[in-house]
Amino acid sequence: MAAEITISADDVRHIAGLARLELTDDEVERFRGELSKILEYVAQLESIEAAVDAKDAGADLPPARRFRKDRVEPWPDPGTLHAEAPDFAGGFFRVPRVVE
Amino acid sequence: MRREATALARAVRSGETTAAAAVEESLARIAEVMAGELHAFLSVREDAAREEATEVDRRVAAEPAAALPLAGVPVAVKDNIAVAGDRLDPPHGAATTCGSKLLEPYVSPFDATAIRRLRRAGAIVVAKTNLDEFAMGSSTENSAFGPTLNPHDRGRVAGGSSGGSAAAVATGCVPIALGSETGGSVRQPAAFCGVVGVKPTYGRVSRFGLVAFGSSFDQIGTLARTVEDAAQLLAVIAGVDSHDETSVPDPVEDWVAGLDAWDPRGLRIGWPVEYFGEGLDPRIRSACETARDRLTAAGADVVEVSLPHASYGIAVYYVVAIAEASSNLARYDGVRYGFRAPAPTHATLQDLYFRTRAAFGAEVKRRIMLGTYVLSAGYYEAFYGKGTAVRARIRADFDAAWERVDALLSPTTPTPAFRIGEKVEDPLEMYLNDVYTVSANLAGIPAISIPYGRVPARVGGGADRPALPIGIQIMGPALAEKRLFRIARFLEREGGKGGAADGSER
């Protein structure tokens, strides 16, 4: 990583887009400054020599992994889950039409 | 509440008092504290708790004592731990909000594993406590529903993110409470509020039902006024769970038996030099020295150890935990549950996503942004990859230390509770408050913070009232909870005093 990390307003907007966060122009500017500062702090990691592993937890693998048996254990009342939905209509979870 | 949890459970089991009476006492105290606007609670399960108390009183007559280690004990639970409610039955419709607007209309249809075990042990969940939104913060100022004030000084924070649970115990509303940790979120508020806070080994307590923040760090922890209660509560909720692959299969020992009989002869206690550097309040340093001297006086050996990568803990945490957080928070999209932003008729799906997720608070947005950035194309290796590699180094530092010592003694926080608003403008400054606690989360090891005296709010301000509690921390190797409880109990017995916040010394 670069020692000097500068994040542009466009970078902030791009990241916000990936994360589906609506930001005001003020927020864009504030996050630009804060993220730059935090990433600069985090950049101290660069100075450490450490091998990159796929999963650091891999060092101490559990001897026997536990699985779930392939048994059907249905949720007793799907209706409770339908009731939590902001818009549930005709048996379906509904959202505004996806523009394809 | 007058009694400690273990004593209260004994009294309920022996018929000296009832679960119903215990719940009434707790509810009455909660009402007093709520009137005082500390803002420790997000919801109170008044009717449900009363019904459950009746049921526990029935069980006391029918079941053996060993089945009900927490018979009739009221418990407060951080509001990121699922307690089943029923949306269609308002008295039992208590929400699980995570301190967020995104879950404002959400009622969990299931209990967390820890809650199921609490109920089985005879405990009664009386209230859900305030927290930083999705547990992201160190002061409970990031709650969408307002901050929790420190019961010892209302101008100061209760700590966070389990600030509500710490305040609930400190004010005597409940003898014990559940919190959660991703990076010090039980121990730091425990230290600020003058109570005991335990972060168990990663995997000791099932995460099923704990709303995810940084999944490879998250653990449910316990808060109590005494070490014994904290240990008893942890013993009840600990143990392998078929709903959580990362829960550890190792047996849960009896952590309470023999607590008082133990003495530190032959104990090798480590003094991690990196934890006593710049930025540490000298009065907290001196509290640690007092504890060290008590241990040596009783026969322990003190060994200086070095944890060379300790200072990178915060940086690693803010790469790895935050990457996981950005992923874990992707599910709050307004489709299946929780909040959906009202939208004009012709809105698109993308409008729905962006407007709904705009309701996250500033800190949560900041962390989602940061996490998304470090995982995004081109940056993964430099940030996440490097972060996990350094995390492995931090674990290795601890492993090397355990060759030489049995446990480590350190401060819990660099300072006592800070003022409300003092750090909100500087996120990095806020993050650095977790510098001593975060390593245990990175390494997955157990740690406990116990109250160890009080100091005036300002250095040298001896006459200032009120005095603020401070905490000291003991860390140990994975699965060494028993050892930590014994050391903590020894120090507690030998004069650790946080004190209750309602004026009385208990």
Place this chain on the structure above:
Amino acid sequence: MVQSGEAGGGREAGGGYVPAIGLEVHAQLRTASKIFCGCRATYGAPANTQICPICLGYPGTLPVLNRSAVELAVTAALALGCTAHETSIFARKHYFYPDLPKGYQISQYDRPLASGGAIDIVLEDGSRKRIGITRLHLEEDAGKSTHTPDGTLVDFNRCGIPLIEIVSEPDLASPREAYLYLATLKQTLEYLDVSDCNMEEGSLRCDANVSIRPAVQAALGIKTEVKNLNSFRYVEDALAFEIERQAARLDGGRPVVHETLLWDSVRGEARPMRSKEESHDYRYFPEPDLEPLVVAGGWREELRSRLPELPQAKAARFADRYGLPAYDAGVLTATRALADYFEAAAARFPDPKEVSNWVMGEVLRVANERGEAIALEPEPRPVSPDGLAALLRLKAGGKISGSAAKEVLGIMARTGRTPAEIVAERGLEQVSDAAALAAEVAAVLDDHPDEVAAYRGGKVGLLGFFVGQVMRRTKGQANPELVNELLKERLAR
């Protein structure tokens, strides 16, 4: 122009383009429950009835891996010649879509379950071509979105059903080869019983990567991704369309751009997708809720030892052991059920070629008429192998004629009775008594003196007429071979 690429993999030089196609196939695994929760994994239930807090991504829920899903995936990997890795790691693949509850799919990324396999396809000219399999990994299915004018409706029943994703090398040189690869893969997965492979129900789905390059160029061209190739016909149509589209661009001097296209089977065209996954930045990272998946040698070898014989090996064995022509062996091994049926019948009757003829012919016809598939399980269909063997024995022993045997087979399928019972009941038994038939022959010749004279005068074609007359007198029960013999003998006198 684009070379057909049918024979020799389309590699011959020429002025045209050579396509390079790779397929990404998703197959649902046949487990009883979903991959990470206890919900039922069956198809066809009313929308949103097979759901729970876990597969809906409720706050606080965690996945726990279904052991059967792992076994089925490893079985498929081994059968496809892949190396099944001792340790594989689940990863989160992030994108926002209403049918993806957690905002990420639990999949595998840089440490897949298996890699480096191959399958052979048999081209139309009978030659074989080896198609590389890059990787095979385990993941969860998403829900199903239906777009209506009133909004997008989501059904999460499918969400969390275990999938294997099988990615091929870009070794396929034509839409036809892609078709053959998909058919062979489907046949293999069905043989293994790891998937239903029902494309209509969505349990087998296919996407393609397509590029073309000038025949003289070695490096692959820029590829596009074509999604939604969810029937065998679409695969060929869509690939032919996309190859022509790319060729037209290159011919017009415009480069192919890397993009994702969606096959529209109604309009018969592939259109670029606009909204989904705008940047393909999936932000993969290791799934912290799941332990690494360790399939150690012992477990893996146990699964290998349970692998069934695969279609190509079985066809070779049928040709060898039963002396069948390659064509018969291929047809009889099309499905495991058909092959098992053939073997059960062949074990009960000494002439395998006769069994093969009947299974491929009459037995198949009867089964089709009855809307059944030939199978042993759960009950033998359309008739039991014992029944079929008994029938063939009656025919071989001259007890019934070939046409009677066909009739009896149909009745067996309808009634479940034995061929002997049916023959006796219906008086279908063939007269093979030479003395009795000789009398009938004599009677026919006596009745037709003019024809006898004409025959003897050289019109030997009249033999058929005499046979017909004898059959008529015997109501078709005379053994035709014997009748022929007797007639020739008498007329020669």
